[in-house]
Amino acid sequence: MAEIRDIVVVGGGAAGVAAVETLRRDGYTGSLTLLCGESALPYDRPPLSKQVLTGAWELEKTLLRDEQQYRDLDVPLRHVAATGLDVAGRRVRLADGGELAYDGLVIATGVHPRRLPIGHDLAGVHVLRGHTDAEGLRGALVPGTRLVVVGAGLIGLEVAASARGLGLNVTVVEPAALPMLRQVGSQIGAIIADMHREEGVDLRLGVGVDAIRGDGGKVDAVVLSDGNVLDADCVLVSIGAEPTVDWLRDSELTIGNGIECDEFCRAAPGVYAAGDVASWVNPRYGRRMRLEHRTNASEQGGAAAQNLLQDLAGGERKPFAPLPYFWTDQYKVKIQAHGVLAEGSDIEIVPGPAEGRWAAVYRTDGQVTGVLGWNAPTMVLPYRKQMLEQAMAR
Template sequence: MPSHVVVVGASAAGLSAAEALRNKGYDGGLTLVGDERHLPYDRPPLTKQVLSGAWQPERVRLRDEHAIGKLSADLLLGRTAVGLDTAAHQLLLDGGDRIRFDALVIATGVSPRRLPGDVLAGIHTVRTLDDALSLRAALLTQPRVVVVGAGFLGAEAAAVARGMGLDVTLVDPLPVPMHRQFGDRIGELVGRLHSDHGVALRMGVGVARFVGAAGRVIAVELADGTVLDADVVVVAVGSTPAVGWLYDSGIPLGDGVECDATCQAAPGIYAAGDVASWHNPHFRTRMRVEHRLNATEQGMAVAANLLGAEETFAPVPYFWSDQYDARIQAYGIFPQGADITVLHGDLASRKFVAAYGERGTVVGVLGWNSPRELRKLRQLVVDHAPWPVEPQQQQKERQAS
């Protein structure tokens, strides 16, 4: 058993790993390093409840000071990892400090992608609590808002801004919102949802440049020459794994920290959460998942394996998005080009469950305002149900005949 474990990253995955270590009886040295000065907090509410003002910032804390204290860990907040000496088993921090470890958990998450010229005042990204609070303060000034990027974060931010009564335009080079996440059919429905609530959609066109005056954004010029007046711009064009500090470490890097099926990247070094790329035996593919529940589960799995469990991590990912009155929930994976069929309800009613199939099996199920039905149909993904799968109505008609 290691005598000193260092966890780099003090968000959901890192905290989960630290807590799981203690819960499993580890009583050695434990250091938790975080580059923000806040206690560990939950990120999904940032573009929902925090941005809308429904929650005060304190409500997103994952644990209070008393619970953190019970970990008996050295908590280093506001410190950034800048390097890793794997031979000497040392973590390098900003300011020149070195921390020796016997085992290391990498849980540094991701960083927002940036666009050329997005340094003007009034242009926001949302990754941290401070980012969300800064954007909320800007939205309270009743600005004209342009959201660049129509994935999870961009669509949610547009929904919140529109719910505040603001003039909102949603821009994406892909043909429909959430195309990368769920494909054309669901993306078209997300687009209609936003249009119905008054958001102007500019799909299929990218950003040429940001127009500024006196150092502040005043407009967004699109690739087709259209100019959108804007007082606030939200850039939500995806993220990249936060692995820059590992480039000279010898740790295998690709789309994140490349791990085996037990989440181990090198002897005694594991990765968890958004930064981890691992082979998921359930889907027989390498994946990296940027979703809240995965961060918690993977942190727990890493803690167990660090203590000798040597178990593969093979979850069926679960994630969700809240936009206006729609709750979109999903289990599994949703590959581009996958087949799709509606199993329950129908798209027109905006109350349905759809299944996604690839290589002859069900790989994902998505529910739109149908949580109960979705939970039942999740089993199709767990069981590797064969594709095509029969919609429920057809099953009832066949059984009645």
């Protein structure tokens, strides 16, 4: 592989770290640079809404690798953001005014939180994505504080659970009829709603936010679309995320809901994408996907790196065809989901070996398409195996 002189990985998250580690493990010995837009070493994000917020972990424990491990890999970390890409000239433009030439490029810039058009100028209104966000939110989670969480997806509900454990008064506002509706469907969404109500969360479902009010520059209320007003000392806006692709708008890449790639994660000659930012054709389902799941980030970072090396060396690439997987920890419940949990599926609840342990099996036209475990990690494994053995879409 001596003919490959320079590989650049843009993005210091799980996908980017998996890419550089895979490149070295698979024998690439040339120049390899990891661009990190943040000042911190690359870190894991799922603990931010749980262990970090509750104080069980300090931020340092979320680091994916220490500095010595990057030195051992001979991977320089540059803490500078990419601001542009010249695909034809194979150059990445940097925020410090410099450029990096590359033979191969992996883009793993992830996503950034969506924001409401109102309220973010007020102190006490937060989003949660990175270390700085987690530090600010953790400092606000004082027992007795009135927290309003806008959005009942994974992060919003994890923060709600963490905050209840710390003794806060928590209200969750969600425009959909049920929490996690997009991720798990209505039947399981209703069970999740009951769990949060039993833990003392005030769920306001089927309602949006009209205004976030403040006094003296500090948030003090959230006005709902049904006219109700919620007193608030702290607000978390958790309404999803958008792929971080603005720096690529003037590039030759195809940008849709993320960077559009083929089944090999290839976006252009010498350019591959991985993780939350990548929209690729998953051969398992015969359609385009973009997954904001931690496991997928690592797996796709490795797969994109392997395919990039094969591409540059004229070797055979492998389609990236994972079975989607995510997990969430809320209160004393661990939810693990494999496959596609589509609304409208036929759902069978399979009791587990003890109370509070069960699996939900999702079927479409009699075929298992997904499985969700409720404190039941071993129960889901046979269904996962069955889905992996099913024929891929053509």
